[in-house]
Amino acid sequence: GMGAQYGRVSIGVLIVQDIAAVVFLAVSTAKLPSPWAALLVVLLLVGRRLWTRLMQEAGHGELLVLFGLVMALGGAVIFEQVGLKGDLGALFFGVLLAQDRKAGELARALFSLKELMLVGFFLSIGMQVTPTAQTLLLALGLICLLPLKSALFFLLLSRFRLRVRQAAFASLALGNYSEFGLIVTAIAVSKGWLVEDWLVVVAMAVVMSFLIAAPLNMRNAKIFSMLKPSLERLEHRQRLPEDEWLQLDDARVLICGMGRVGSSAREVMAERYGSERILGIEFDEDKVGQHLGAGYRVIQGDSSNPDFWHRFVKPREHVIEQVLLCMPNHESNKRTAEALRAWGYDGLLAAVIRYADEEEPLRRAGVDTVYNMYAEVGGSFARELLLTEEKSLSSRDTEPG
Structure with a gap:
């Protein structure tokens, strides 16, 4: 996927190409910008906190999409007023917002709109040519x-x-x-x-x-x-630093995918095996940094890549007892299972699924146990509620009359 190393490299190359295209668009006007252009850029940089604050306040629904649209179109209009290409204005506002933690959510919210506009562009080109x-x-x-x-x-x-x-x-x-x-x-x-x-x-x-x-x-x-x-x-x-040899040491449990599901699974497994015997694997470098900062054993890597497993210095008798596949992407879980079995792992392999039709492909890939998040979450919620109710009743019974 695009989150893997090759995906990030591909996106990086495309971004450089896109920047080159935007620069070409900017110079294609063959006009000198207004003297106010430099002041506008400075004011926008100084007001960056305002734009990011507005993005935070926009929430998670339609208002966030509207905010992104206003930033892109508004940035284009403002830049055109000072003699700069509008495309450059949209790009500049994107750069201003890119460092905020909500930028990824905004990008996902605008993705469908961006694809729709791209289709419209292709359609307009097709209507012009024979x-x-x-x-x-x-x-x-x-x-x-x-x-x-x-x-x-x-x-x-x-x-x-x-x-x-x-x-x-x-x-x-x-x-x-x-x-x-x-x-x-x-x-x-x-x-x-x-x-x-x-x-x-x-x-x-x-x-x-x-x-x-x-x-x-x-x-x-x-x-x-x-x-x-x-x-x-x-x-x-x-080798690049991220491709160096890796050590299993005394890890007993591997958790592939350290998002919300993987983090919760880690806490439960740590109670039984001890925190030092749980090893997490996550390809998102930001998440890896957060877990390492919290003192957890996590390594950065793409577990769905068969080459990743061959980076481990495999001991004569590796002691891995369980591997949990907690990634949100079904295809990544399936490829990881296949890569693990090809690597020679023959222990317990469990995976989370969201839909019933995802179970059979995982079974064929070598997964022993599957857990349907959507089917089980209601039961877990009800059990937690009943447990809370029992504790509340028992505390009332023990209160002095």
Whole structure:
């Protein structure tokens, strides 16, 4: 997933590409900004606390979506008033809000709206252009360059000491043409820098690249396993800090996914085994930092990646008795179960599920026990309520008359 190492690398590359596209949009106006532009930027930076406070007060529903929309459109309008490109204003407001802890929630709230606008943009481009045999051939020519693009990304990422598996996955994720390329082409055509036929060519190439990339990324693990012998020769001798060897030490219980469910499971397991014998695994670096700060044993890593388990220095008789899969993503739990069994773990393996149809795939992947969160939460709540009621009644009975 996008939370794994290759996902974060892919997003980082896309962000750099998007920034380059926004800079191109900004300079494409060929106008000097107003002298007030510098003062506006300073005022917005000084008022950052106000924007983040407004975001906190917006809550979690429709008002948060409206806030994000106003920030994007309002930022664009304000920047245009001082001679700057509106796209740059929307980007600037995004940067101002990005450091706040609620920025992720805002991004998720705006995701559907962003996708809708992107579809509208593609539709408007499609209505402007008429494909011909010549433009179709040119688009197919660009599609033929995609393997070269992925190969270059793989070489670049592997030279930066990314493990070949992660480099291959990231290269596949980046193996399509970006919609920002289409936006840049549309601007170039509107300025007369390119003939209109190139808008048709790039539009078709972007759409076809998405159609090709989607099934390939769904089968990235199978594709890598076929190419693994050849790609492993390009493995860098040095490892990144997050790929160093790991120690199990005397851990008895592994908990994969240290969110709310995993943290609660850790507390219960610590009562039986002791805190030092519980080892958590979490790919979110912020969560890892929080748990380490609280004194818990947690390591950062993608447990669904088979290579992750081979980073452990496996003792002759490893003492892991139980592994709990507490990740919110069903596919991540299934892949982790498969990776664990392939690694050689033959102990108890338990997983949480949200829907009944998720149980059978996990069983086939080697999971022994499943816990349906939605089905069991009502019973747990009722038992807790009855226990509280019993304690309340017993305390009343023992009160002196």
